[in-house]
Amino acid sequence: MAKVLIQFAHPTLSKSSIQKTLETYCRKVKGVTFNDLYEYYPDLYIDVKREQKLLAQHDIIIFQHPFYWYSSPPILKQWQDLVLEYNWAYGPEGTALAGKKILNAISCGGGREAYKETGYNRFPVTQFLLPFNQTAHLCKMEYLPPFVVHETYNMSDEMIKNYGERYASILTSLVNDEFQAEHFQGVEYINELVPALQV
C-alpha cells in the first residue's frame, strides 16, 4: 500500500467543472490525502514545516493543477521554492524525498493535437513539464508520466464524469502498487494505462 498526496493548486476552483469533478472523485479514494494549497495558503504564505511533514508521510506526490501558461499556478512554484530546502530535498544530505514517486495531473484547454510539433503549441505537454521532471530528478524522486485532460473547454458532463472515474481508478492503482516500472515504458500519459481513456 502506497500513500498518495495530492498537492492541489487551483486559484478559482469554483469556475472549473473538470477540476471540481476530479477533486470529488479523488477525495473518495482511500489512501489519498488531498492538500488544497490555495485553501490553506490563500496569501501564498506556506507553512514549510507542515508541508515537509506531509511529504515525509507519503510515497507518491501528485501536483494536480490547471495547465496555466504551460505551467502551474504560482502557488506551486512558491511551494517548490520554499519547501524543497537545500540539504532536505536536495544537496549532499537532502534525501527526505529519495525514492518517492511524483507526477503532474493537469487539465488543459487545448487538444492533444495542439501539443505537437505541427500544432499551435509547438511542443508536447511532457516537454513543458520538464522543470517538474528535473526537479523530481534532483530530489532523487521518480518522475511518472502525467495524467492529462485535454480540451476542457467543450466537454460534455458525461465526459467529465468519465475522466473523474478514470482518475480515481488510476489513483486506486497507485495506492495498491499495481503499476510496475515497466508499465511506464514508452507511455506518454499515465492515462494510457487505463485503456478506456485513450483519446
Next chain:
Amino acid sequence: MQQTVFFQAMIYLAAAVVMVPIAKRLGLGSVLGYLVAGIIIGPACLQFIGTEGQDIMHFAEFGVVMMLFVIGLELEPSRLWRMRKNIAGLGGMQVVLTSVVVAGLAMLFQVGWKEALALGMIVAMSSTAIVMQTLDEKGWLKTVAGQSSFAVLLFQDLAIIPMLALFPLLADHIPAGESHGADQGTLVSGLPAWIQAVVVLSSVAVVIITGKYLLRPVFRLMAKTGMREMFTATALLLVVGIAVLMTSVGLSPALGAFVAGVVLANSEYRHELESSIDPFKGLLLGLFFISVGTSIDFELIMSKPLVILGLVTGFMAIKMAVLFGLGKTFKVRNAQNFIFSFGLCQIGEFAFVLLSFSAQEGVLTKETTDTMMAVVAISMALTPLVMMLNEKLILPRLCAVKEGTEVHQVSDVEEEDNPVIIAGYGHFGNTIGRFLRANNVMATVLDNDSDNVDFLRRMGLKVYYGDATRYELLEIAGANKAQIIIIAISDEEKRLEMIETIKKHFPNLHILVRSTNRNDAYDLMNAGIMHIYRETFDTSLRVGIDTLKLLGHRAHEATRSAKTFFIHDERTLKHLSSIRNEQEYVTAVREHIEELELIMQADRDSTDIRSLGGWDRKAEVEKTEG
C-alpha cells in the same frame, strides 16, 4: 432612632449595594435602584432615615455639580460652540413653551397668574442627574437624542439664574421679613443691579482665567509630588471652590463647574481630573437619588392620591408633548425624538431649589409647595420606568422592520434568513458588512443607535434596533437560521454577555468576535471563542510593513516577516491564555520574545540562503559537476 454618622453611612451604602445590582440585573438602570433603595430606607418603609433625608439631598446635590464638571471636561469649547443653536433654540424654547403652557393651564384652574408662572418655570426644569446618568449608562450620550437632551439641560442650568432673580417679583404673599434677599446669603444681594452684574460676570471670568492659566502649573506641581491623593485633593478643591464662589455671587454652582470643566477640556490633565472626580461624583449622585427616594412623602400622597397622580401625569404629558414637538421642529428623528422627549419629561432637582425658594419668598403657599415636592419626587422616580417603557415597547416597534403598513408584534415578525448576522454596525462592523455585500453575501445587522438604524434602513439594509445581548432580538434577527454571527460591538462586557446568550440558545452559530486587545482576547478565549480578531493588530502590522519599506526593506520580505510575526503572535496568544498566572506569565512572555527573535532570525536567514544561492546556483553547481 438615635443615629451616628457611621450608622447612617452604613444604611445608605447598604441600601445602594443591595438595590443597585438588583436593578441593574433586572435591566432597570442604576437610578431606579437608588431611588427604590431610598424609598425602602426612608420614612415610608423601614424608617431608618427620617426627614433629615432632605438635608442629605442638599449635600448630595453637589454630585450634580461634579457631574457637570466632568461633562464639561469631555466637551471641548469648539464642540460647545457648535451646539449653541441647540442650546439656545431647543433649550430656550423648551423652557419658555413649557412654562407658558403649564402656567396657562394652571390659570384655567383658577390659579393666580403669578403663582401659575412660578409653577410653569418650576415644571419646565428637568433632572440633569437622572437624565445624564441614564443616557450615559445606555451609551446614548453621543446620539442625537443624547446631545439634544444635554443642550436642553444646559440651558435649564442657565435659566435658573434669571428665574431666581424673577421669583421675588412674583411674590403675592409678602413674607414676614422684608429682607428676603439676605436669606439667600449672597454677598452681592444688597448691591445695585449693575454692580451685581459686574460681579457675576467677573466671577465667571475668574473661573475661566483660572482654568486657563493658573490651574495647569498648579496641577503640574501636584503631579510632581507623585502623590495621587494630592492631585485628587486639588481637583476636589477646584470643584468645591468654584461652587462656593458661584453660590456667593448667586450663580448656579453646577454651571460654574461646567464652565471650569470646558476650560480644562483641552488640558493634558483632563483624564487625570476625570478619574479623580469620578468616584466622588458617582457616590454623591447615588446619595442624591437615594435622598430623592426618601423624600417622597407617602402620607401626603395617600391623603390626596388622585390630585397628585393627576398632576404627575399631567405635567409629564405636557412636558413630553412640548419636547416631542420641539424635537420634530429641530429635526430629531422619530426614535431619537422618543428617547429625547421621554427622557426629559420629569421635573428635576432644580425644582426642589425653586420650590423652597418660592416658599421663602411667598410666591407659593406651603400647601402648594408640599404637594409639588411630592409630585416632583414621583416624576423623578417614574423617569427610569418611563424610559424603560419607551425602550421596551415603543422603540422596538418604531425600529421594527415594517412589513406592508402594519407594525407587527415583535414575536410575529418573520425571522430573517440571512446567513450572517452582524451585531454592531459602527466603524468596525460596517467595513465587514460592506465587504460582505460587495461579495453578494447579505447580512442582518443589529445596532443600538436608532439614527444609525434609520439611515441603514433607508440604504436598504436589514437592520434591527436594540440590545444585541437580548435573546428575543437575536431570534428575530434569524439566529436560528444563520450560520455565522459577527460580534462587532465595542463594549467588552456586552460582547461577553452576548457570547453567553448565543452559546446557550444558538449553539450552532459560528461566533466571530472583535476584541479590544490582548487581555480582552484572553477573556474571549476563556469564554471558549475560536475566532478572535484584535481590532488593532492587523493594522499595526501594516504600519510595521510600511515602516520597513520606507527604511529600504524589500516589500515582499517585509510582508512575509509581518505574516510570520502574525502567526507567531496568534500562537503565543493561545499559549499565554492557558497560563495566566502572574509569575508564570512573566517568564513565559520573556521566553516567547526570545523564541520570536529566533524565528524571525531564522526566517531572515533562510531568505538570505534562497536569495543568495538557493535553487538555481545549487542546480548550476550540480550540473557542472555532473
